[in-house]
Amino acid sequence: MQSRTGLNVRTFAPARTSGRPPVLLVHGFGSDGHRDWVETGTARALAEAGREVIVPDLRGHGDSPSPSTAGEAGVPRLVTDLVTVLDEAGAAAFDVVGYSMGARLAWELPGAAPGRTRRAVLGGLSPVEPFEAVDVEALHRAVADGTEPADAFTAMIAGMVCAHGARAAGLALCVEGLRDTPFAPRSWAGDTPPVFVVGKDDMMTRGIERVVGLLDGAELATVPGDHHEVLAGAAFRRTVLEVLAR
Template sequence: MTSDRKSTGMAAMDTFTSDGLQLAFTDTGERDRPAVLLVHGFASSMRVNWIDTGWVKTLNEAGYRVVAFDHRGHGQSAKPQDEAAYTPQKMAGDVVNLLDHLEIGETVIFGYSMGARVSAFTALAAPGRISRIVFGGLGIGLVEGVGDWDPIAAALLAPSLDDVTDPRGRMFRAFADRTRSDRHALAACISTSRQELTEAEVGRIAQPTLIGVGTTDDIAGSPDALAALMPNARVFAIEGRDHMLSVGDRTFKAEVLRFLGEAA
């Protein structure tokens, strides 16, 4: 870890080293409180997914220690452009390395979209470190895939948004432009990070799990079909929300707090 700290506007940002990469993170709330680790989605960042949407504030005020970080290739973290750097296994390794760095033995993990996929890989790789799981924005797509992402990679590498005609490609290119992301790093990430799990692997995720998906989300896949594969999962329908808007929904926040409160 470095000693460098930068302001995110709402929380101090620090860095740690994982797999030779410097990754940015925040750690807020009382250290003796239960921990919640937030894992953001593709082309996003801890600021966009978790700070600006009020999740960090909501969880801190509810009495949780909240840790969030920027994935490799995203936000304030290092941005390798080698596709091999972005396997879910390596990205899950970043999660475990952050827990080790902060000496957190066990945590709730809450991942959104790609972050939910990384969270699932983490739960399988280090089950003893994960007490509860929240998957947001990802249902059976964890197993069956979430459609053709090659147009998204092409959209990210196009000279400008005006050159992109694919609707989903335009959505993610516009999002990447708005968040001022490194588009070449994101294109490398999307090429290898979308690896699926098998039904049998998902069935081994035994921690209590909440799956929240928007009712107009056309990316995630069925949350009910995913929950049916898991021994201890339930679904929350985020009414009237699509993939981009579900993450900050107030009813989703309330349901997550109820779910976390069950551990007490």
């Protein structure tokens, strides 16, 4: 299905309804809804538990259109896209599960859709904005003509972005947009505190305890794996199902 935002959206209907609200699944940077949620079995497991599941590809990712400017890929625009997808699905209330960049966006949803977020699982969330250290001009040059960035971190991001071929320019704009709207956690706007899920060997989430400590009643669950292994793990999927069944 294509949203009026232009985003590609997959939906999964339950075989039997649980009477609970739909679940929005938000993927990470450089991935897409199919890879993070369908291939890993999370979308199917939620549908089997009686939940309608909504799985969009974010702007610049999967089968959704690429941004033409960094502003189209900043957090405000990406979150607005997600609210529109929820509106189109008729989701007056919803649960949300986000991973990595998807968790960063999910953090903003209670404020963007007041009173509608029931439960939230934030997986693989970095306590700081990882793209703040990127030299975006050098990144765009690397994508345009292959010039190797002098900065090692920017070079690593450039290599990851360029591996996506024709999608690289759009992903570079996503990096710039996210860099321009860095993660600065203060308070949670939802009625129910989120559950944070991190991999035992995930260096990206080091220091997440500081964010968890900001929120009364927030929980932190640790599962096996590093940043790229967690999503495919049974422990992550089991944690999501348990939290959203409350």
